[in-house]
Amino acid sequence: MRRTQIVAGNWKMNKTYQEGRDLVKAIVEKLQPSDNKVVLCTPFIHLNSVAASIKDISNLHLGAQNCHQEMRGAYTGEVSAAMLQSVGAEYVIIGHSERRKYFSESDELLAQKVKTVLGIGLLPIFCCGEELAIREEGTQNQLVKKQLEAALFGLEEEDFAKVVIAYEPVWAIGTGKTATPEQAQEMHAYIRALISEKYGEKRADLTTILYGGSAKPNNAKELFSQPDVDGGLIGGASLKADDFVAIVNSF
Ligand code: PGA
Numbered sequence: 576m577r578r579t580q581i582v583a584g585n586w587k588m589n590k591t592y593q594e595g596r597d598l599v600k601a602i603v604e605k606l607q608p609s610d611n612k613v614v615l616c617t618p619f620i621h622l623n624s625v626a627a628s629i630k631d632i633s634n635l636h637l638g639a640q641n642c643h644q645e646m647r648g649a650y651t652g653e654v655s656a657a658m659l660q661s662v663g664a665e666y667v668i669i670g671h672s673e674r675r676k677y678f679s680e681s682d683e684l685l686a687q688k689v690k691t692v693l694g695i696g697l698l699p700i701f702c703c704g705e706e707l708a709i710r711e712e713g714t715q716n717q718l719v720k721k722q723l724e725a726a727l728f729g730l731e732e733e734d735f736a737k738v739v740i741a742y743e744p745v746w747a748i749g750t751g752k753t754a755t756p757e758q759a760q761e762m763h764a765y766i767r768a769l770i771s772e773k774y775g776e777k778r779a780d781l782t783t784i785l786y787g788g789s790a791k792p793n794n795a796k797e798l799f800s801q802p803d804v805d806g807g808l809i810g811g812a813s814l815k816a817d818d819f820v821a822i823v824n825s826f
Contacts, residue, residue: 578782578783579783579805580610580783581611581612581783582806582807582822582823583615583739583785584615584819585616585640585668585671585809585810586615586616587640589618590617592620592624595618595625596621598814599621599625602635602819602820603628603632605817605820606635608634609634611823613635614637615636616638616667617637619659622637622659623662625637626662637663637664637665638665638667638668638700639654640668641667642669642688642692644687644688644691645691646695656691656692660697666739669688669689669692669702670688670701671702672706683725685726686727686729689701689738693730699738699739700740700741700785701726701739702741702742702787703722703766704722704742704745705744705745705746707745719742720769728773735770736781739783740766740782741784741785741787742759742762742766742786742787744788745788747787747789748788748810749789749811750788753788753789754786754788756797756798756800759786759801763784763803763804764802766803767779783805784803784804785807785808787807790809792812795807795821806826807822
């Protein structure tokens with residue numbers, strides 16, 4: 576069995592309702608049928624309408640960018656995993672570096688979120704990755720290991736099997752400074768080795784590991800051709816249909 580290749584768009588806090596509708600319409604028009612999965616991770620307000628626009632396209636899937644760790648309750652302004660599922664989301668990004676940084680999301684909190692998401696039957700796209708200072712110090716492997724151990728490696732294998740991992744070096748996100756294909760491959764191979772140690776080689780071979788951080792139409796092909804890079808989590812370039820579809824076509 577070949578592992579699933581995925582290109583996921585992370586719109587972040589961009590696009591009004593109308594702009595979002597236009598973007599999805601353009602993506603649907605340009606996208607060719609393929610075996611690779613495409614996931615659109617939109618702001619909450621778009622989920623319902625995007626679900627309707629993509630329902631007949633078998634390789635297009637819907638995702639959110641965050642959810643609360645509790646199932647329900649008095650958490651004003653928050654959105655639960657069950658709510659996401661009820662509008663047709665299949666995926667949810669957990670632990671994006673912007674959530675870790677601007678909303679102080681800790682490894683422990685992310686472990687809770689992962690459990691909640693899996694418990695309800697959604698699929699987490701779990702983000703890990705180091706800041707520039709850590710890369711300069713040369714301790715990125717230790718940091719990523721700690722992030723994975725804290726939030727994922729407590730899972731039973733059957734739950735871990737549903738997780739998609741996204742390696743996103745923080746210094747490459749939104750900066751135009753992409754990791755080189757060698758840097759991406761090195762970290763992806765390391766992550767796969769950690770999974771192999773914990774869950775065995777077979778599970779490691781089947782785990783989808785995405786690269787994120789200034790992936791663009793002009794560098795996606797080289798990144799995706801690395802043996803352990805199974806696709807991308809795309810921020811800025813997911814906001815333009817032509818760029819996003821060009822990245823999807825880069826496998
Ligand atoms: P970027 O963002 O492609 O704009 O660098 C990637 C991400 O944050 O997921």
